[in-house]
Amino acid sequence: MNNKTMKIYTTSLILITILSTISTTCFSASVIKEEENTINLMVKVYDENQNEITDAAVVLQPIDGDGYLVNEYYTLPYKGSLLHYFGEIPTKYSGLIGIYQLLILKMGYEGMWDGLILPPDSQHTHYEREYTLTPTSNGAVSIHVLNETGHMINNSWVYIMDVDQHGEPCGTGYLIPYVNETLGYYMTIPVGPSYDENYYVNATGQGFQSKGAVFSIKENEVTTVILSPNSSNKPVVQITKPSKGFYIFGMKIFDYSSVLAIGKIKIEAIAFDYDTNISHVDFYVGEQLMKTDNDKPYTWTFQKGLPLQIQYTIKVVAYDNDGKNATDEITLWKFF
Helix, strand or coil: CCHHHHHHHHHHHHHHHHHHHHHHHCCCCCECCCCCCEEEEEEEEECCCCCECCCCEEEEEEECCCCCECCCCEECCECCCCCCEEEEEEHHHHCCCCEEEEEEECCCECCEEEEEECCCECCECEEEEEEECCECCCEEEEEEEECCCCCECCCCEEEEEEECCCCCEEEEEEEECEEECCCEEEEEECCCCCHHHEEEEEEECCCECCEEEEEECCCCCEEEEECCECCCCCCEEEEEECCCEEEECCEEEECCCCEEEECCEEEEEEEECCCCCEEEEEEEECCEEEEEECCCCEEEEECCCCCCCCEEEEEEEEEECCCCEEEEEEEEEEEC
């Protein structure tokens, strides 16, 4: 057996040993499957006289395994008198468990909330639901929170209170949820003794200065609040790849509780700043600088590890144009 054959044989034996060890300990690993199925949902909405309502906002939001709303939603458009509000919903919106919150909103009517179980399996692909909305004497509040360029901020915190004759906040306050691009932050609230339809609104969002002021709010009209950037914010950085799993030469084989890699692997990060631009992103192994990346996408390929070392700390540091920085890091187990 020559030296080249011996090297190939030895490397193969090491790989087989590592994979055998991982397969016996990785009891929680699961092979990745791409789910491309969809479920069809048709929702019929009627008023108190059983007339069909065609201009409501029908929003479906998935709930994860811990009972929390997922930060994604699917809006069902109105498709006519045959399909009503209809959508072909990718199973990725269900978190693979098929539990949703359905929200139906229309000016002048009480909001409708319902919990739905829509299993995304091959035997159940089409669902129908029917709802009747109740008129309300409460006031409908629709608030658009925009940044300085006029784009909607959908992760803001919006709070509204009634005001007294002096313009000071008083009475009960309401936290208003974000619904969609059309309604913005929307809900119905009891009509209070507000003077001249004035209400105190406080809106704030990550990376923006909080704004609290008295606004004249009228039904069926949109109130706009514009927030200014907060210049004291640091940039935001996150290592997006690799995620937890087992990789061979950069290809993910299965999920795992940590990051394991054989051979080279690409490190990818996202970075942004609410106030200014990102200047550059540095990639480190431990405390050793490996690469400075000045342009998106921010990536670096970890080619070869150190002799007799398999555990590494991968650190990414993002700098903005004001010199502020932020850090993210992961632990990587790398063989070869």
